[in-house]
Amino acid sequence: MTDPNRERYRIRETAFYLFTQQSLPACKPVLTPGWVITIFLFMGLIFIPVGLVTLRASHSVVEIVDRYDIECVPESSRIDKISYIQDDSIPKNCSRFMKVRKYMKAPINIYYQLDNYYQNHRRYVKSRSDKQLLHGRKYHDTSSCQPVELNNGQPIVPCGLIAWSLFNDSFTFIRERAELKVNRKNIAWKSDRDHKFGKNVHPFSFQNGTLIGGGKLYPKIPLSDQEDLIVWMRTSALPSFRKLYGRIEEDLDVDDVIVVNLMNNYNTYSFGGKKKLVLSTSSWLGGKNNFLGHACIIVGCSSLVLAIVFTLLHLKYRRPYGDTSYLPWNRKSLSG
């Protein structure tokens, strides 16, 4: 081989040459029956165990749900629940009993759950001022907070519909006459407490207007420590949602009966929403939800079924690869 030839040969081997000639080394997988069956089987074998593990985690979670929005309205007022809830003169306290059916290991998360409550409504979501939450009254441009922006010319801190409609039912838990300690700290995301809600921002002229929305805030405590508010201000994604209220840091035994004394302040009756109280332990996957586990098992099973069906079809209908009679242009001429 002469030198120029070798040179040419060398050029032909370079990546750039291969690139420009569109002949880069490539992996060209083809879905052969072997691969298809293997992949289906593999997926089945992965997902069924994963689903079982997931389901087990879900089952390990103990959850007690109690809907209280109707029961906590006195029988006499149930015809017109709205005027009951709007009447400040009526005391709103109410007691509920919850029976522990299974041993619950601390920490036990306390949630309140609201249904048919559109925290994800655009008007609602936008009605806040992140800068005001962080910097307080120093920050003036709170037009996004409309219509809860000003009160008699005074800026409202925290402004906006979300803060204004703060959830204000409260719960105390009593087991065998002793009050269960509820830890209401660390229920909000740390990043929110540290970086989104100011440490020196105190509520100002909050819920002083003509129309009182939801809960009030302690004027002396900075926003970063008002974790109820922080939790509430993380708007939910869907109209039915739970929010963390606190944690019981004692184990609950089977057949423990817990008395919940609650203040039924929050108006969900106007829009037909439900209120529920939820006690739940958590697993490595979070709370109780069988969906993930079921879905995994279904996917795994259907993979297995597909693998079998495909294998059977493959064995039954042997057709040479080269049979072109099903090609579109041949089908056309067959029929035509």
Added chain:
Amino acid sequence: MVGARRRKQHFSRIHAFSCGKASFRGDHSLIGGPGFSRVVYCNDPECFEASLHNYNDNYVRSTKYTLATFFPKSLFEQFRRAANFYFLICAVLAFTPLSPYSAVSNILPLVVVIGATMGKEAVEDWRRKKQDIEVNNREVKMHQGDGVFEHTKWMDLKVGDIVKVEKDEFFPADLILLSSSYEEAICYVETMNLDGETNLKLKQASDVTSSLHEDSSFQNFKAVIRCEDPNANLYSFVGSLELGDEQHPLSPQQLLLRDSKLRNTDYIFGVVIFTGRDTKVIQNSTEPPSKRSKVEKRMDKIVYFLFAVLVVLSIIGSIFFGIETREDLENGVMTRWYLRPDETTIYYDPKRAAVAAILQFLTALMLYSYLIPISLYVSIEIVKVLQSIFINQDLHMYYEEADKPARARTSNLNEELGQVDTILSDKTGTLTCNSMEFIKCSIAGTSYGHGITEVERALAWRKGSPLAQEVAVVEGQVKEENKEEKPAVKGFNFVDERIMNGNWPNEPHDDVIQKFLRLLAICHTAIPEVDEETGRISYEAESPDEAAFVVAAKELGFEFYERTQTSISLYEFNLSGKKVKRSYDLLNILEFSSSRKRMSVIVRNEEGKLLLLCKGADSVMFERLAKNGQEFAEQTKEHIEEYADAGLRTLVLAYREIDEEEYVKFNEEFTEAKNVVSADREEMIEEVAEKIERDLILLGATAVEDKLQNGVPECIDKLAQAGIKIWVLTGDKMETAINIGFACSLLRQGMKQVVINSETPENKALEKSGDKTAAAAACKASVIQQIAEGKQLLASSNENSEALALIVDGKSLTHALEDDVKDSFLELAIGCASVICCRSSPKQKALVTRLVKTKTGSTTLAIGDGANDVGMLQEADIGVGISGVEGMQAVMSSDIAIAQFRYLERLLLVHGHWCYRRISSMICYFFYKNIAFGFTIFFFEIYASFSGQAVYNDWFLSLYNVFFTSLPVIALGVFDQDVSSRLCLKFPLLYQEGIQNVLFSWLRILAWAFNGVLSATIIFFFCIRAMQHQAFRKGGEVAGLEVLGATMYTCVVWVVNCQMALSITYFTYIQHLFIWGGIILWYIFLMAYGAMDPNISTTAYKVFIEACAPAGSFWLLTLLVLVTSLLPYFAYSAIQIRFFPMYHQMIQWIRSDGQSDDPEYCHIVRQRSLRHTTVGYTARFEAKSRSSEERGEGHR
């Protein structure tokens, strides 16, 4: 002055037909009137009067934009596109409270997309600009006053400047020729750039200025030229030259056009009359028609479909929103009190719910805009440019000899290359080389020359045994080896030792041979060019066959080396084998014309004898032979037939001696005829010429091969196997066209030929009788009848699957293309396996192309190389120019230029197929990914009472199209290959996927859209079901809007990218990088964005680091959603590939099974098609084997 005039008349006597003199007749009276107002002050462009006119300068601009107009103009261009305009409106609305997202995040993608497109425009324009700068800064010698000529830039020329152009330079502007280095003030001009003609044109200056030979003679030259205004007509010019008090007419004969080239003349002087934009060539340049591919047109429809979906979704959303908003206040009591419906803005006002709903409709239009892929157009443009680069880079389409790669001039049509149904091909220069080779001759009844033509080779093949093929192949190899040994002489492929190397005096009839060769050396209009360094002579001739004759004469010992206006000089071998110089006085040239079909020269040799030398077509020559000149007529006729059978062009050579008396008489009549100024001047000249071209003595005949280009038959065979129909449209006569048809296997023995011909004796007789309308009517009737007969034949042949060939001549074509006939003509033509149109004019070529294009609706590709193909190239869906020898005209108006016809095979079967596949799957995928994304947004709205709240962070939304999902699509569009180029060529039937448009059918598009909706459904409902209520992590926190958004978005990115990975079967590291890189990029972005200040990142603040990443359910959910979304597609494609594979999938099977090298197996796959290939040598081979089988059975 008188002397000069005489000389010129002498000269014009030699060129009988071309050299008309201008006189003050007709048009010249218009000068000064409207349309003829230009006044040029020669040699005094700065004078006061000249400055009044303020003519254009000579700066030529081909750019679309200037610095000032770039932004407004290109922005306007951008927003003319419906989709872009929609996004512009969205961007404007984004600043109002209607917007569901922040304005900046919405505008950024638009800016990116528009910026990218504008960047591309700018780069393209910059390239043109550079070219402009190069052209405008070329230099030419300009008169600076006092007889001094100095180099000046082209752009500084002004109207009225005197320039001196030297040999082989281009003219810088339109000039009026004043004088040249020749006494007669003539010059030769090559106008290849203008009209594609390679022959040299003769120009001659007006008498009055022809004496200005020296630079210094322009010192005091002053004249005024009045002429027509700038116009686009290349062949007309009217003007007058005012010199002193005299007026002299100017005609096109004095006009030298910009972009043509001075040849064979040392220098000329000229005065600039049209500059810059006023020059005829620039006035002629028209914007080429913009072509769009079918795929793109369908894509527009899909975009409109998505718009419709968008509007429907928005309407649904706004109706529900209106209803829910109205219910917020029931009898003045707030229901959803937390929204404060009592103190609200117009957008949410329950009392005016209808208005709120309408405004919400606008919001929804913006929110669901993610259904429309904003980056689609720009991605496609980028992809197409890159594809074009690949086409240009392909070494398999690089013509090494001429250093010409393929060049995609427009990138719009790449995918159209994969859908070509009919190829309309020019013949000369496209199928053939347009280099004529002198290959055989018959002298004095003896045939000389052993060369084998392509056609003969093909014939040998046709006749027979594989042995014959091998012989042909071997011989071909021998021939090629021979070629390598000696430097091949262009135009000469003659091998016969009997008359080569000075052996001819030993032959019998050596005197005839001598006359024959002498005639070849004298009777032509070629011009010799002597290379000063090597002393070798080359020839400039009007046509390549003419050059072939001169070359042949030279190679056989009669070297023509000098032509003056009055003489022709040769070195010739005399009978004793000595080289002597002889020169002949050239008296007259009776030029070739298509009606005369012959040319003659009259010369006086050194002995004083007058000779008429004549060559012409056999049909006209034999009837002019003298009784005593027919000595070899019989044998010659036989040879001519033989040559014609072999696909050669033949000419008959004859001569005659004239006596003085006769010549003087002839010359008088001839001169008189030429000086006649009337419409039938030509006819009179013909008549006179005819009188003297008689009683000729036959010498012999020549045969010239119009060589097929390399690889043409193979290429045509491949294309035919791919199911592409090939039509040949040629200006040549029927016999030649049929010959070539045989040579390239478009015709074969046993194919029924339907010939539609109007050159029947009856028609001719009718025409002669003068009644033109009757002749036309009769002609049309006969054409209709012939078409009807052809159709009958077609109907009967359908049953026994015999292939038909249709051959139409130009005149019949005229009638066949009339409105009432063309449908049935087309029906017949489509039924035939091959169609050849001969004698067709450029306009007919274009008309046929249009007919096929519009009536069948299929994609047409026209391929040609000459100026006469321009119409066809522009009319066809794709015009492919052959960048051959016939000038640049075809290339300039083509969409793609290749150097050789055979590259068409690779261009279509490989690049066309790939590009079609890439673009169509890219578009499908684009719609898939946007529908998948858009529908998750829509589904969320159902749960947010259609309030227009987006589930994703603003920046997630806006970066989806430009960031996380665009690169893999571009990689798909640029690099994807279903099968390798080798297999593309091995299984040409694969090309049918494009013709049948199986990869971009509505069904397929809708299936992808459905897949998108399915993916969106699975993603959305799995995510909300998995995250709705309960804690999603160990700490007990629940998922808010931001966590759900980030999770869903992660799922979308995974699903969309993996869907891509699943649907392609070609992974280079680039694909891996882009697909997996896109996913990794998303996580990186999520972390980087989340780490920014909460003011910037808003809801995405630390959402990944703090909330999602530590949660097991986040990862598990991603995996589950990914697998579930892809499962339906995977199951579908597994079953489809296994049980209903498409052709490319079959080939993939074969490849992966390693059977692609098993010839028998491949043959099975290749031939399993029910559709028979009807042309090409494979078909020919099959037809032959079929018929021999039948015969064999018959014997039994």
